[in-house]
Amino acid sequence: MATFLYQVGRMAFRWRWLVTLLWVAVLAAAGFAAVKAPAAPDDGFAMPGLESQKAFDLMDERFPGSGAEGASARLVFIAPDGEKVTATQNKAVIEELVGEAGDGSQVVRAVDPFQADAVSADGSVAYSTVTFEVAAADLTDASKEQLETAVDQARDTGLTVEIGGNALATQPAAGGSAEAMGIAVAAVVLLITFGSMAAAGLPLLTAIIGVGVSMTGIIALGSTFGLSLTTGTLASMLGLACGIDYALFVVSRYREERAKGHAPDEAVALAVGTAGSAVVFAGLTVVIALAGLSVVDIPMLTKMGLSAAGAVVIAVLICLTLVPALLGFWPKAVLARRVRKGTKRGRPDAGHDRGRSTENAGSRWARLVVRRPLPVLLLGVVGLGAVALPATGLQLGMPGDESKPTSTTERRAYDALADGFGPGFNGPLTVVVDTRNSDDPEAAVSTISKEIGATDGIVSVSPAQFNQARDAAVITATPSTSPTDAATIDLVKTIRGERPAVEQQASATYEITGSTAANIDFAQKFQSALVPYLIVVVGLAIVLLLLVFRSILVPLKAALGYLLSVLAALGAVVMVFQHGHGAELLGVEQTGPIMSMMPIFLVGIVFGLAMDYEVFLVSRIREAYVHGERPGQAIVSGFRSSSRVVVAAALIMIAVFSGFIGSAESMIKVIGFGLAVAVLFDAFVVRMAIVPAVLALLGDRAWRLPRWLDRFLPNVDIEGEALTRKHTTPDAPAGQRESVPAYRG
Template sequence: MASFLYRLGRLAFRWRWLVAVFWVAVMAAVGFSATRASEAPDDGFAMPGIESQKAFDLMDQRFPGSEANGANARIVFVAPNGQKITAADNRKTIDKVVAEAAHGPQVAGAVSPFQAHAVSKDASTAYATVSFKVKATDLTDASKKTVEDAVARARDAGLTVEVGGDALATRPAAGGPSEGIGIAVAAVVLLVTFGSLAAAGLPLLTAILGVGVSMASILALGTTFGLSATTGTLATMLGLAVGIDYALFVVSRYREERSNGHLPREATGLAVGTAGSAVVFAGLTVIIALAGLSVVGIPLLTKMGLAAAGAVLIAVFIALTLVPALLGFWPDAVLSRAVRKGSKRSGASHRRSRWAAFVLRFPIPVLLAGIAGLGAIALPVTHLQLGMPGDEAKPTSTTERRAYDDLAKGFGPGFNGPLAIVVDAKGAGDPKAAVNTITEKIGATAGVVSVSPARFNPAGDTAVFSAVPATSPTDQKTKDLVKVIRAERPATESATGATFEVTGSTAVNIDVAAKVQGALIPYLAVVVGLAFLLLLVVFRSVLVPLKAAVGFLLSVLAALGAVVAVFQWGWLAALLGVHQTGPIMSMMPIFLVGIVFGLAMDYEVFLVTRMREAYVHGEPAGQAIASGFRHSARVVVAAALIMMAVFSGFIGAGESMIKMIGFGLAIAVLFDAFVVRMAIVPAVLALLGDRAWWMPRWLDRLLPRIDVEGEALSRRASTSPARLPDTEPEPEPVH
């Protein structure tokens, strides 16, 4: 592996113009394809195999073309203090609004609250539902403007009017201004680490190019593979973070080899042969973790994982080809000013790492402190509640959140989370009687406030009605109610001959949480198992991969604990712009597990590879740990700070899911890089000594040898410490 990558790096250096033109052509090609591609489809949130999804599928089948499948806008009217919404003037205003909305383009129908009995008991609040023939993503601006103009006139008349539903829902961008701040922080970290504008700018330039190629590819292939901008959110996050990091490691190793006396082309080959090997295997672990998300069986999560895996793959290719090519254009510019002026020869500090010396001296206290600290932060995980954020999680500045609050105040906390009951009465002798029996049975269940009249399909064999719980959608009592209704179903179905399924937002949340929890262990088994085998090959050790897996579990549990403390308990919520605490997004645990595992293995490979390299080259086990730290700790710290900066940029997103993911990833990198990899890992290695690199002989014979440490390159280098034999003259740099 090292020899192959060594030759690749030298070729990229030599044929730098060809490599640069190739990547520019790739960017131009995918960019052109993206501009010509049709608009990406809506990702949706299909969940095959769960009851609530089966209910939706049955509705699509039995109610073809129904407005139930289209967008809707729920217009909420609140009378001024001291007035009734049923007063003559208010009633006239509301009827006029409904009439205007009903005649808008793409509208299937609009019902006055006075006809639908949608007025609160105290007559302070009423709502009208406007149903559209198409989904929210297919609504035209003219359709939205008709409703918006009607609402504005009602407000001018003195009513408080807010709009819920998905028709006019605000769709915040995935990032925010802080995303740019994150990139700026990354630039500062690179500048401080390298002391050179060129060395700081090169990783940023190549990472941005990689993200551009990835996102353009996603847009170009959107229609073919059902990808969209939402699918690419994770690809942007990880593509930018690992793109900077991978280029950072190659450039850092290049500077080190130049300081050892190698000429630019040779230094480039050695950098790609050594650091590039770590990049390849670090990238493979991330790709395995992301591609493994398909095990969960959630289409949206599968698409996000595969798209992000593609972005990481592109980042690896760029680090191995474009980075060495750019080093060929500016071989001296990436060196520090002191080195360029000749006042400083060494690009890497030869001083003993004080932290490494401390860990080697006190491994047990460091190990116990790290485990105890992460364990304490992980404790909130025991109170983890899963759900999906709705309008209640949006800021009060949005009309959807205000509509949610007004409905809860006027109609009760459970009104915003009604349960939809879909009855399949094909097998019943009297479908209407069967539906009436089921409606009465569910309506009499403790915790149900009311049920709506059943609505039948044209064939008369399927009906839909709603049941309003007494408690809010995120309340545990509401979840228990769903379980009770489903538990009592067999007796009801036996008596009526009809079957029914429970759906709606609350039911979907319960089903999604159960599906994710059921998939977590198989997912962990697949991802950790494959990565363990990969690390077994890389490090030629049994204990090092085991230690890496245990350290990862500590990181992810602590990160989940921090997410629960902030987004569920509300600690520091105001500081992070969290407007409403509540259940953690159902996909968050498995999402965090997959991504953090990949990133954790990144740092494991980068840091421990240098330790392994020193050990293979003859240093004692303890000294190898110190050598690994001396050569790579500073760069690993810089890489972690860059990732934290990039991920923290997404905390400024308006969408709560992206905000939660950004925070979770940033805090996970903090724990993994600075506690696990910088403290627990060297402490464990120090305690194990030579045993850390033990492997049974029979297993050593079975595993392929890939020479990640560059042992073959070291043997070649011994023939000439300043420069390996070269058949071509050293190319002149571009000035």
């Protein structure tokens, strides 16, 4: 691999104009296609095989034209203090509003709250449901404006009107300023790391180009494959972070090779052959982990994983081609200012220098760890273990209107309905009864309705609504607890557990659906898939690292460290978003269950990022060990060479991920926070402390591999040992070095 990538880097350097123009053409073509593409669809939460999905499909089949798939708006009317919605003036305003809402060209029906008994017991709150014949994405501006105008007129009378549902849902802020802040922090980190504006700007430029290609491609293919902007958020997050980091590793290695005296074209080729090999491996791990999300069999999750995997592939390709091409245009610009001015001589990298090299913060830290490995190891493990403890109480769910900021009308509508009708009103259970094989459909539905209504935790059951064929009916059961309450989950399990006996008694079958039941099914499916997915990912990590480091203990150590960082990150997420510790600082107004897909995302993405740092750090340690250094000194040499770059890469990742914490969308906020703390724990505690401590305790045993396994494993040469043997530095003794090709630039 290293030899092949060496040739790729040399060709990209030589044909830099062609390579650059090709990427510009790709970006322009993707952008043109995105502009011409139809609008992306709304995200769907279809869950094949789950009961709630089957019930919804049955309802859609037996109640055609009912607007089950159409958009809806729930108008919530709140009387002024001391008044009731049933007062003559307020009632007239509400009826007028409902009448105007029902006249919309795309409206199926608008329910009068006074005829439907949709008024709270104290008369303070009432609601009306407006159902449309088309999905929210297909609503015309005229339909939206008509409803908004009617609501504004009602508000002018002094009546408070809030709007729930998806028809006029508030779109979350894009969080662009927070993301820009992340990029700004990344620029500062790069500038401090490299001491050169060009070296700092090049990774940012190539990463932005990569994200541009990825996002325009997702928009262009959105209508074809059902990819929405929310689907692409994860792709932009990972594409930006990985793109910056991968380019950072190549540019850093290029500067090292130039410091050894290599000409620019040779330095680029060697950088792509060595650091580029690690980039390919690191990118491959991220892609495999993201593509593996498809095994959960949730279409939306599969789309997000594959889209993000595509963004990472583009980041790798840009790193291997566009980065060396741009280095060809400015071979000296990325060097430190003192080197460009000729006031500082380059020196061979510490990993290749047998003599005493200049100390830096990384080598000094490594010496401290090597001298006291056991205390460092115990402190790191105990600390991460303590942070991980809250993860044992992890509760999964899906965010709804209750998780939105109180500044949104959806959240205020949710709170008003909960106050007026009880906490369970916002999460009713929809019971779909199939009476096709029943001799007396009315009696069967009545039996099921009575049995469900008698269940502890159900406060009311609505009258049954039959379809025209009278072979199906829908019943709405209202729980006494909120949709996210653990008691509601137990209630759904109880109703489903008692179903066989009820169905036998009624001679009809039924299934439970609705948003609450769907969220419960969603969470259970993710929870059941988490452990198998974690086993697959950890097993993959061991196999891949076994190929890279040709050691058994190093992969086991890496996998255990990865588990520690993932569990600690989950514990931190639970502490903030579930228990509420520090939630105000992040703008979290409502705590509750963690988004169902969050642990799966965390496991998959952090796996790839953790392997990045493991490869870039430990490969330099192994390189020094292979060159004859003792285990302890090899750790110091490896840290001297790579710790600064790994720390910079981690800080960039944290900055980029933290930028998404500013998103108003709770799903993106949780993912951004989880990934940021995961990188913090993995890079600075696991890789910078636990890894060197374990290697110091193991000594030579860390690098042993049984002979039979050594013969069996292929040599992938991630570290570029073949290039190291072939291209000796110009400072090596005569007879040991190979002539360096002249720079043709």
